Amino acid sequence: MNQEEYRLGIVVAGSLAKGMEIRLDSRASIEDVTVGRYVTIEGQKQRFFGMITDISLAVTDPKLTITPPDTSDPFTAEVLVGTSTYGIVHVLPMLTIGSDVSTLLDGPQPVKTVPGHFSAVNIATERDIELVFGKEDEQRFHIGNPLDMETKLCLDLEKLVTRSNGIFGKSGTGKTFLTRILLAGMLQKSKAVNLIFDMHNEYGWEGSSESGYKVQALKQLFPEKVAVFTLDEENSRHRGVSVDCVVRIGYDEIVPEDMVLLRQTLNLTEPAVEAVYQLRKRFGRNWLKNTLQLKDSGTERDELLKEMNIHESTFQNLQRGLATIARLPFIQEAARDAEGPSDAVNSVLEKLDRGINVVLEFGRHRDITSYLLVANMLTRRIYARYQERTEKAMGENSEPPRPLVITIEEAHKFLNPEVAGRTIFGTIAREMRKYNATLLVIDQRPSSIDEEIMSQMGTKITCLLDNERDIDSVLAGTPGKNELKAVLSRLAPKQQALIFGHAVPMPVPFQPREWGSAASYGDYMTGGYGKLREQPTKYIEELWD
Amino acid sequence: MKEGQRVGEVIEASTTVFTAQCYELFELPPFGSLVKTKAAPLELYGIVYNATTGSIDPGRRAIARGKNETSEEAIYSSSPQLKELLCSDFTALVTGYRQDNSVYHYLPPVPAHIHGFVHLCSQEETREFSSSLNFLNILINTHLPLPPNELVAASLRYISQAHEDRRAFLVAAGKELAVLLGSQYDQLRTILGGIRQ
Numbered sequence: 001m002n003q004e005e006y007r008l009g010i011v012v013a014g015s016l017a018k019g020m021e022i023r024l025d026s027r028a029s030i031e032d033v034t035v036g037r038y039v040t041i042e043g044q045k046q047r048f049f050g051m052i053t054d055i056s057l058a059v060t061d062p063k064l065t066i067t068p069p070d071t072s073d074p075f076t077a078e079v080l081v082g083t084s085t086y087g088i089v090h091v092l093p094m095l096t097i098g099s100d101v102s103t104l105l106d107g108p109q110p111v112k113t114v115p116g117h118f119s120a121v122n123i124a125t126e127r128d129i130e131l132v133f134g135k136e137d138e139q140r141f142h143i144g145n146p147l148d149m150e151t152k153l154c155l156d157l158e159k160l161v162t163r164s165n166g167i168f169g170k171s172g173t174g175k176t177f178l179t180r181i182l183l184a185g186m187l188q189k190s191k192a193v194n195l196i197f198d199m200h201n202e203y204g205w206e207g208s209s210e211s212g213y214k215v216q217a218l219k220q221l222f223p224e225k226v227a228v229f230t231l232d233e234e235n236s237r238h239r240g241v242s243v244d245c246v247v248r249i250g251y252d253e254i255v256p257e258d259m260v261l262l263r264q265t266l267n268l269t270e271p272a273v274e275a276v277y278q279l280r281k282r283f284g285r286n287w288l289k290n291t292l293q294l295k296d297s298g299t300e301r302d303e304l305l306k307e308m309n310i311h312e313s314t315f316q317n318l319q320r321g322l323a324t325i326a327r328l329p330f331i332q333e334a335a336r337d338a339e340g341p342s343d344a345v346n347s348v349l350e351k352l353d354r355g356i357n358v359v360l361e362f363g364r365h366r367d368i369t370s371y372l373l374v375a376n377m378l379t380r381r382i383y384a385r386y387q388e389r390t391e392k393a394m395g396e397n398s399e400p401p402r403p404l405v406i407t408i409e410e411a412h413k414f415l416n417p418e419v420a421g422r423t424i425f426g427t428i429a430r431e432m433r434k435y436n437a438t439l440l441v442i443d444q445r446p447s448s449i450d451e452e453i454m455s456q457m458g459t460k461i462t463c464l465l466d467n468e469r470d471i472d473s474v475l476a477g478t479p480g481k482n483e484l485k486a487v488l489s490r491l492a493p494k495q496q497a498l499i500f501g502h503a504v505p506m507p508v509p510f511q512p513r514e515w516g517s518a519a520s521y522g523d524y525m526t527g528g529y530g531k532l533r534e535q536p537t538k539y540i541e542e543l544w545d
Numbered sequence: 546m547k548e549g550q551r552v553g554e555v556i557e558a559s560t561t562v563f564t565a566q567c568y569e570l571f572e573l574p575p576f577g578s579l580v581k582t583k584a585a586p587l588e589l590y591g592i593v594y595n596a597t598t599g600s601i602d603p604g605r606r607a608i609a610r611g612k613n614e615t616s617e618e619a620i621y622s623s624s625p626q627l628k629e630l631l632c633s634d635f636t637a638l639v640t641g642y643r644q645d646n647s648v649y650h651y652l653p654p655v656p657a658h659i660h661g662f663v664h665l666c667s668q669e670e671t672r673e674f675s676s677s678l679n680f681l682n683i684l685i686n687t688h689l690p691l692p693p694n695e696l697v698a699a700s701l702r703y704i705s706q707a708h709e710d711r712r713a714f715l716v717a718a719g720k721e722l723a724v725l726l727g728s729q730y731d732q733l734r735t736i737l738g739g740i741r742q
Contacts, residue, residue: 026720060723060727060728060730061727061728061729061730063730063731064730067730069734069737073741075712075715075716075719075737075741076719076734076737076741078716078719079716079719079720079722079723079737080723082720083719083720083723083724084723084727084730084733
């Protein structure tokens, strides 16, 4: 592509808030211009970077639209294209780069003015993209390519993990693939460790793509950096997963806060949840066991309920809910004796301390009750330890624990406005990095997530969304929201995503890099540059077999 | 008519137009053709927009003479004085001039000289003159006793013959007109209809 081919047109109108209007050159074909393309505008004193957010057609004389010319005549058509009829491209300027040395060193800055009339507009070159997003290096991870470009789009992962982040998109738009790519990136290029609550057993060991072929997952690519924990040993064994630890949970590990989160899924009433607190107070750690053991009728029970002022129907409602929990195979009455839950928390923490990432597989327990219960319980305890250790480290001026990224799926179940204030995930999302723990939230209904939590998310990556409320919720507070909306709703249904927020200098729609071929696995393992560091090439071939 | 041929002599001149008389009856340059005349040190370019043939004496009109003749030629051969009593004139719109080997597409500082010879421009000169399409602006914006669309189309048809890639020239000219006539699509459409390839 030579310089002529990059040329798009000139600035003819616009505003900072609504974006610039570019009159398309007659040489440039309007059909080659696509929404989401990245352009540069050559102002007099600085260069502007922006994104195409809309494309429209215009005529100089409205009569043209009333009595259109004979389009079968190529001569007339050729004359009119680009003169009487022309294309208008709407560009949202986002960044500027000054032309003098000192501003060049500062790198791209958020845009505060607009380019003058008739500034030339070009399609961004690979060099421009590199200038804005940086090259792939020790910290930056190649996550994909900007739409219609071959350039590598790199993400500063150190920056990314300092905030809670979200991955959104309708079902089947590639959230899992994106998450896998991002996790692989964090494994390679950030100091953070990951704790992944893997509801559908996709991140630890091989999962399957939509077209049915098997794709490798983290443990297979980074066997030394990833430990797989499971709640369902049998299922993991059948799938040939090399499991590091089987997690069991004891009755006494469940606390009233867990029941708050489970209220909706267990169909508990508000008074039933209140009753849990009373029961906990009365029975102590063994409240669950004791509550379940209370006979259906009997004076002892009646007196107890009366004493605690719990209504009979409320108590029955609660007992039904608790029975559902007790039926979960990984919940054990006395798990503490064997591989107790404290062991599970300890071994997770021990792995995390050593910089080993933990994937917790749920096996066949894919029901939302199990997921909510286990994720909330483990996270609460791990977070408590983190908090304690960070505070201690601050007091003693010693090294704080490694940054921790907790990945949760179906995040709206944890973070909906009703429970967000009371679950540990709500706390992490709000308090952010104070205690070195952040969230990676994966969800298909972002509108169900508490607004406050959405607003605290650093970087958001979103695949196609088509529900108006979901789109609004994801883009809330982003500059140029309306323009980005147009870009977001035009994403392909698969393998295209829009990233914006803290870790990227400007929003950019991109195509995530490949995950699935032997070559792509090799790239992930080498970090995208240089030679394989720890794994011999032969190993990759084995993986592919 | 050969290129570069002398086609007449200026008999009336103003800043915007000059009228020339042909040496031979009916030996007129075509409508829309590019002609030039000297106004030393300038060389003025004009586009022929009007031509008349009539009596040299404005008070005496020509009368019909062929009642008993079998052909039109016979009228002239039986009355040879007619060729002396009638004359052909043409008027050209001044669209630019040449000074010191540069062509300018705006009105010259001085009008054409009376009795200046008028020549048809050669193909090479026509190409050079039309390398810039600014002359179209004068053609469109002058008030003439004929529809400017006709003149523009005719001159473009004529000038395009001097160009190797006729179509490319006409497309470029069409685009220039589309810009000049941005809000007058009807007029543009008429002209494009007249130069369509």
